[in-house]
Every structure is written in structure tokens, then in C-alpha cells.
Amino acid sequence: xxxxxxxxxxxxxxxxxxxxxxxxxxxxxxxxxxxxxxxxxxxxxxxxxxxxxxxxxxxxxxxxxxxxxxxxxxxxxxxxxxxxxxxxxxxxxxxxxxxxxxxxxxxxxxxxxx
Amino acid sequence: xxxxxxxxxxxxxxxxxxxxxxxxxxxxxxxxxxxxxxxxxxxxxxxxxxxxxxxxxxxxxxxxxxxxxxxxxxxxxxxxxxxxxxxxxxxxxxxxxxxxxxxxxxxxxxxxxxx
Numbered sequence: 001x002x003x004x005x006x007x008x009x010x011x012x013x014x015x016x017x018x019x020x021x022x023x024x025x026x027x028x029x030x031x032x033x034x035x036x037x038x039x040x041x042x043x044x045x046x047x048x049x050x051x052x053x054x055x056x057x058x059x060x061x062x063x064x065x066x067x068x069x070x071x072x073x074x075x076x077x078x079x080x081x082x083x084x085x086x087x088x089x090x091x092x093x094x095x096x097x098x099x100x101x102x103x104x105x106x107x108x109x110x111x112x113x114x
Numbered sequence: 115x116x117x118x119x120x121x122x123x124x125x126x127x128x129x130x131x132x133x134x135x136x137x138x139x140x141x142x143x144x145x146x147x148x149x150x151x152x153x154x155x156x157x158x159x160x161x162x163x164x165x166x167x168x169x170x171x172x173x174x175x176x177x178x179x180x181x182x183x184x185x186x187x188x189x190x191x192x193x194x195x196x197x198x199x200x201x202x203x204x205x206x207x208x209x210x211x212x213x214x215x216x217x218x219x220x221x222x223x224x225x226x227x228x229x
Contacts, residue, residue: 009154035217044118045204045220091156100145100164100208101172102218104156 002027004094006105013082014113020067021077021108023092029053032096034068034075039089039107048090051075079110087112117141118221120205126227133192135224137205144210146188147218148172148180151202163188164210195228202226 003026013019025034036048051059051068058066063080079086092105121136139146145164149157149172159172161180169180177199181189188207192199202225206218 004156006156044222045206047217050217093157100210101159101162102157104158106154106156 002029002094002096002103004092004103004105006092006108008108009106010109010111012111012113015082015084017082018078018080019082019110021079021090021092021110023075023077023105025073025075025092025094025103027073027094027096029096032094034066035093035095035102036064036066036075036077037091037093038086039091040085040087045091049077082112084112084114086110118205118207118219120203120221120224122224123222124225124227126229127192127195128229129196131192131195131228133195133226133228135190135192135203135205135226137188137190137207137221138186139188139205139207139219140186141207141209141219142185143207143219144185145208145218146182147206147208148178148188148190149204149206150174151204151223157204160190195226197228200226200228 005024032053034051038048039045049061065078067076089107091107093102118139147162148160151157163169163182179191204223205221208216208218
């Protein structure tokens with residue numbers, strides 16, 4: 001069975017700093033997808049970034065980028081120039097190629113301080 | 115603008131009551147999901163549906179049932195609510211597509227308290 005581990009329950013950084021959230025996963029699959037979702041306080045969960053395992057290039061979305069290390073089964077999220085609006089719970093999630101079910105990590109609470 | 119709505123943001127029920135949580139999506143998505151979210155556990159899948167009248171058990175289906183009579187609506191039913199079902203319930207939907215997987219779109223959640 002697949003598992004997703006986020007080892008940092010909570011992090012805080014100053015506004016404008018760069019922060020990296022860690023995620024590791026365990027799978028025997030070769031084809032799969034990885035996601036980072038963001039859940040702001042009292043607001044809906046939204047997708048931040050996704051990565052297809054067959055792509056070697058790391059995904060990037062504006063200030064958000066990932067460091068995908070397939071052999072190490074690591075999928076970290078880097079947020080550059082952090083903003084107050086980045087304060088949220090961040091969840092790492094895994095999906096096998098063959099179905100639509102997401103396996104979720106426990107989440108990291110990120111606080112951006114002014 | 116895509117939208118997933120849930121019938122209540124907050125709900126308080128008594129032990130033993132039958133509870134209905136409703137979810138509606140306006141994106142014509144085939145797939146719909148019910149999760150519960152608990153601190154330190156992330157999201158856990160209760161049930162999902164990939165078509166009208168179709169349902170599949172997720173990781174924690176015990177104590178729950180679902181209904182999908184129309185494509186846009188997916189209901190979660192707690193047959194006899196218990197205190198250990200106090201949680202945040204999230205509904206999500208996604209499109210069926212062969213090829214690159216689609217993201218799941220989430221509703222705002224229902225915080226259920228069972229007394």
C-alpha cells in the first residue's frame with residue numbers, strides 16, 4: 001500500500017523568505033502522480049502544483065516549485081518570496097496511474113509572519 | 115468558475131441520529147469523493163463514485179453510506195451518528211479523462227459535531 005509522509009507538522013517563516021516543505025512517499029508503482037494542495041484557514045482546498053512521475057523536469061507554478069527525486073521517493077515544495085496569503089495547511093498527495101484515488105499526507109501548517 | 119458546494123458549513127447532531135451531507139458540483143464531473151479530515155491524519159477517503167448510481171468504498175467506509183442519483187449530486191449518509199464521527203467532511207469532484215490526471219476540486223467542507 002502507498003503511504004505519504006509529511007514530517008513537518010508546523011513551520012513558520014518571515015514574509016519574503018523562501019520555505020521548503022518536505023514530503024516522502026512509498027510505492028512500488030512506476031507511473032504515478034504527485035500533488036501539493038493548499039487549504040487556507042476557513043477556505044477551500046485548492047491545487048498548488050502537480051508532477052507526473054514519468055517527467056524528469058520539476059514542475060513550477062510562479063513562486064511554487066517542486067524538487068522531485070524519484071529514486072529517493074521525495075517530493076518537496078519550495079515557496080519563494082513567501083507572502084502572508086501563503087499561510088495555510090499544505091498537503092502532499094499521491095495518485096496511482098490506474099485510478100483516481102488520492103493518498104494524503106498528514107499536512108504541514110505553514111505560517112507566514114509579517 | 116468551477117464550484118463544489120456542500121449543504122452546511124456547520125452541523126450539530128445527536129448520537130443515533132441519521133445525518134445527510136449533500137454535495138453538488140456544477141462542472142459536469144464524472145467522479146465525486148467524500149473525505150473526512152482529522153488533525154494529524156490528513157484526508158481519508160470514505161467513498162467515491164465514478165458514475166451515477168455507482169459507488170466504491172474508500173479506506174474508511176464503516177458507518178457511512180452514499181447515494182448518487184444524479185450526476186451533479188453526491189450524498190453522504192451517517193446511518194446512526196456516533197461521537198467518533200465528529201470531524202470535517204470534504205466533498206470533491208474531478209473529471210474522467212484518459213491521459214494526464216485531473217485535479218480534484220473541493221467544497222468548503224462541513225464541520226460535523228456529534229454530541
